[in-house]
Amino acid sequence: MPSMAHSEARDFTKTKQPNGKIVKNGPKDESRRQKIAQQRKSLPITSVERQLVEEVRKNDTLIIVGETGSGKTTQLPQFLFNAGFCRDGKVIGITQPRRVAAVTVAKRVAEECGVELGQKVGYSIRFEDATSSSTRIKYMTDGLLLREALLDPFLSRYSVVIIDEAHERTVHTDVLLGLLKNVQKTRSQSTSQMSSLEKMKASNGTVLEKDNHAQSQSFQKSYHGTKFSPLKLIIMSASLDARGFSEYFGGARAVHIQGRPYPVDILYTHHAEPDYLEATLITVFQIHLEEGPGDILVFLTGQEEIESVERLVQERVQQLPEGSRNLLVIPMFSSLPSEQQMRAFRPAPSCSRKVILATNIAETSVTIPGIKYVIDPGLVKARSYNPITGMESLIIIPTSKAQALQRSGRAGREGPGKCFRLYPENEFSKLVDSTVPEIKRCNLSNVILQLKALGVDDIIGFDFMEKPSRMAIVKSLEQLYLLGALTDDYKLSDPVGHQMARLPLDPIYSKALILANQFNCLEEMLITVAMLSVESIFYTPREKLEEARAARKCFSSAEGDHLTLVTVYRASAEWLEKVKMANNKDKTAERSLSKWCKENFINNRSLRHARDIHSQIQGHVEQMGFRVASCGDDMLQFRRCLAAAFFLNAALRQPDGSYRALASSQVVQIHPSSVLFRTKPECIIFNELVRTNHNYIRNITRIDPLWLPELAPQYYATQN
């Protein structure tokens, strides 16, 4: 064993083991099908199947709380299917806050049912649909169900909607809860009114009274002639404030499922860790060298952190004796392409241990086969919004108790597990119970745009489970109005508001694309929006700082970061084209592009993700009838378009070299990673505010201050 792990090994204290029955695995030589059947039989939820189905029959809204791994997500939809809830071609829809959960759970359930994915069981996430007309159990992201509601406001295909992991309170979940409450009411009314109309029709023969006839016709029209059955709504999680949800749904019934499949030991450090990344590394190696077989799942806060820990683990593995180097590192974060995220779900090669470095995308719902150990440093990157300044930023904060519970629940699903919390036990009790709902800490312009598109005009009166502050709503309405998405009476404008609602982007980026179409620089803006949608295009290893800086200079534009990003994208595309011309093989070209990225200190994963996003948005704008034209060498035109789009994020240099953001009067500084860090032009627009010890702005372009009143008179003619 190397001295490093010995001298720096951490001591952990152990808490009481959670109660729960221990279930033994079936015989090893059983086939996978039999093993799965055995596993399902032993899940805590299986013993209460009949009662659960009865509860759903009796209650239109039901809240289900059950331990992580007890079988809620995978089993309940199958129980309901078997009980006949999909008769007449109806669908059971289950929402997940994250794509990776929707995909992997659907795969598992299809396997359990012995059907091909996309037939009886399928999933649908943005830009990826694995369903067919025979799909009856459909997993999807909460955002996707919201988009479906735009086309089918009564969600008429669904007999049951299950909101899973409701404790996460994503902004989409909160909007869905409000909408579903309305849909439920309308569908119940339609059923009772239609049936009374039918009764009347039966007693009067075919002749209806005039008024009733008109009423019937209006129903037929607004409900597309469909007679609805009531919509069953189920809210589910392992860590839920059942009372809050029950109150919101008028005293809805809540049921608790007891027991978890396997115990998980929770271990804490004796003292607070001054450097959680170093503590993480030490714990990874401590487990690898001292604990029995089983894979490790580590929770980190973001892509950059994951990639730096990935490099450090790989370096330190090389310092281990040869027989102990069997540690495979796998990153997992949302901007990785799906097929790379799926690497985490494949078994490690025999005699190896895998260590998965994940953000909170692996925190809920997923079962990652092989995971026995969880390392939880207790931190998460969260959105924060200041309604006074109108600025949104990302900050790293301690997790809530609910999140800590979910993280530990990723172990103990296939056998007993251990969770190493990298903080002392008394810190746990200081954590908040659950995370503040996202809707209370984000810019609401996207939500409002979606609600307006769904026909909800009175946003302040909308029945949110927890209302965002009035100030946040007003600020976002004002922002949408200034972007031209709303009319003077706050209705969705035509065509701009409707076009913006169709694009799956932040409203400010959607507007940038619409403007770029008019400024003849849609090609450049598409690249910019795609590149701004991913984290860290440039990659700067600590040991090669100077080389990385020199490489970046080759792409740098004196006008700013947006043009720099366009140059990088185009250079990579040209390189790819050249290799394809010479070789004509896609695989070789891809490999060659990774080499090009490495030589130029570009993050290959981020660039690939940006290329995907680019082609997806291009599809959308072309469908909207836009022509993807380039402004050629006329970059002035492009910068003017940036100013017209991002006028709300303009800032003026102050005598001391800091900047004053014009919309919020906040003092901000240019981030050292910006190409304008040293030149500090007089007037700029920016895209991102990062709060650390300073208010840093990133992704910046130099503009002429006179453009602001010219290009955004609705704001600057009266304001500044």
Ligand SMILES: Nc1ncnc2c1ncn2[C@@H]1O[C@H](COP(=O)(O)OP(=O)(O)OP(=O)(O)O)[C@@H](O)[C@H]1O
């Ligand atoms: N892909 C998989 N591979 C192996 N076992 C799996 C897989 N998916 C689920 N399981 C098994 O099924 C059990 C139930 O999983 P399920 O996701 O339904 O639980 P849950 O109650 O919804 O948990 P959570 O609250 O964490 O989402 C797991 O504990 C695990 O034993």
